[in-house]
Amino acid sequence: MSRILTITTLISLLTITVLTTPATSSTDSFVFGGCSQLKYTPGSPYESNVNLLLTSLVSSAAFTTYNNFTIKSPTPQDTLYGLFQCRGDLSNGDCASCVARAVSQLGTLCPDSSGGALQLEGCFVKYDNTTFLGVEDKTEVLHKCGPLIGFDSDELNRRDVVLGYLGTSDGSYKPFRVGGSGDVSSVAQCVQDLSASECQDCLSEAIGRLKTVCGPAVWGDLYLAKCYVRFSKAGAPSNGGNGNDNNGNDEVEKTLAILIGLIAAVALLVVFLSFLRKVCERERGCK
Numbered sequence: 045m046s047r048i049l050t051i052t053t054l055i056s057l058l059t060i061t062v063l064t065t066p067a068t069s070s071t072d073s074f075v076f077g078g079c080s081q082l083k084y085t086p087g088s089p090y091e092s093n094v095n096l097l098l099t100s101l102v103s104s105a106a107f108t109t110y111n112n113f114t115i116k117s118p119t120p121q122d123t124l125y126g127l128f129q130c131r132g133d134l135s136n137g138d139c140a141s142c143v144a145r146a147v148s149q150l151g152t153l154c155p156d157s158s159g160g161a162l163q164l165e166g167c168f169v170k171y172d173n174t175t176f177l178g179v180e181d182k183t184e185v186l187h188k189c190g191p192l193i194g195f196d197s198d199e200l201n202r203r204d205v206v207l208g209y210l211g212t213s214d215g216s217y218k219p220f221r222v223g224g225s226g227d228v229s230s231v232a233q234c235v236q237d238l239s240a241s242e243c244q245d246c247l248s249e250a251i252g253r254l255k256t257v258c259g260p261a262v263w264g265d266l267y268l269a270k271c272y273v274r275f276s277k278a279g280a281p282s283n284g285g286n287g288n289d290n291n292g293n294d295e296v297e298k299t300l301a302i303l304i305g306l307i308a309a310v311a312l313l314v315v316f317l318s319f320l321r322k323v324c325e326r327e328r329g330c331k
């Protein structure tokens with residue numbers, strides 16, 4: 045019996061793993077990253093300031109979806125600025141784990157770089173020794189469009205209405221926006237160091253460019269330096285921060301599902317055999 049119990053425990057553990065995998069992978073998928081060309085000297089005060097800054101970002105992300113830090117230094121070129129921005133619908137826990145992952149990926153992507161920025165599906169992290177806090181920046185960082193067979197003209201109108209709604213302002217500060225109609229859904233996010241009007245301006249710009257570059261694609265993402273806009277049609281193939289990543293996860297999930305099926309089958313067999321044996325022993329003392 046204890047063996048069966050162990051197998052049952054194993055199955056539930058694996059099931060939990062599979063059930064939690066998609067959620068974390070969708071907020072943690074890599075979208076883009078970049079590093080400053082300048083390097084700091086390892087072991088320098090600059091390095092300890094970078095570490096202090098990144099640690100502060102990670103611990104702060106457990107309490108809020110946005111924060112900025114300035115690490116002052118007697119030498120101006122060693123003064124560091126940094127921020128993180130989580131997508132507005134993330135829980136504190138998801139925000140914290142997303143920022144932790146982004147910071148660790150930044151470390152791998154930008155070793156000894158004086159500055160760097162990294163966007164995962166669920167959060168954005170940036171640090172540098174030049175001030176960018178509160179500075180509007182509409183530089184396009186990335187756009188990606190799905191297959192161009194997505195919408196008939198009715199649907200395209202609906203898509204444009206959804207994006208239009210996302211881009212309207214009632215004057216209040218809305219750094220995170222979601223919109224949808226029928227099978228079209230969309231999401232927008234500003235980095236919250238922008239003022240309400242700068243955020244509005246950034247999103248209008250992003251929406252205009254997104255419509256132009258992706259046209260009638262089934263999904264589209266457009267990232268400017270301080271805001272992004274994304275839309276997708278339900279059931280559209282592979283709209284993710286990184287299509288390949290998602291496919292990879294799908295494969296892992298399939299493999300795990302097969303594995304679980306096998307383990308369950310073995311467990312059932314064990315139960316069945318021990319049942320048979322009991323029946324056997326009771327009826328006519330087998331062996």
Ligand SMILES: *[C@@H]1O[C@H](CO)[C@@H](O)[C@H](O)[C@H]1NC(C)=O
Binds near residue numbers: 084
């Ligand atoms: C930023 O840091 C790098 C590396 O230490 C340095 O070369 C550069 O001059 C600094 N930039 C500013 C604006 O201080």
Ligand SMILES: *[C@@H]1O[C@H](CO)[C@@H](O)[C@H](O)[C@H]1NC(C)=O
Binds near residue numbers: 111113178236238
């Ligand atoms: C940076 O953070 C401070 C303290 O949380 C806040 O008062 C300030 O408005 C923030 N600055 C920007 C540009 O977001």
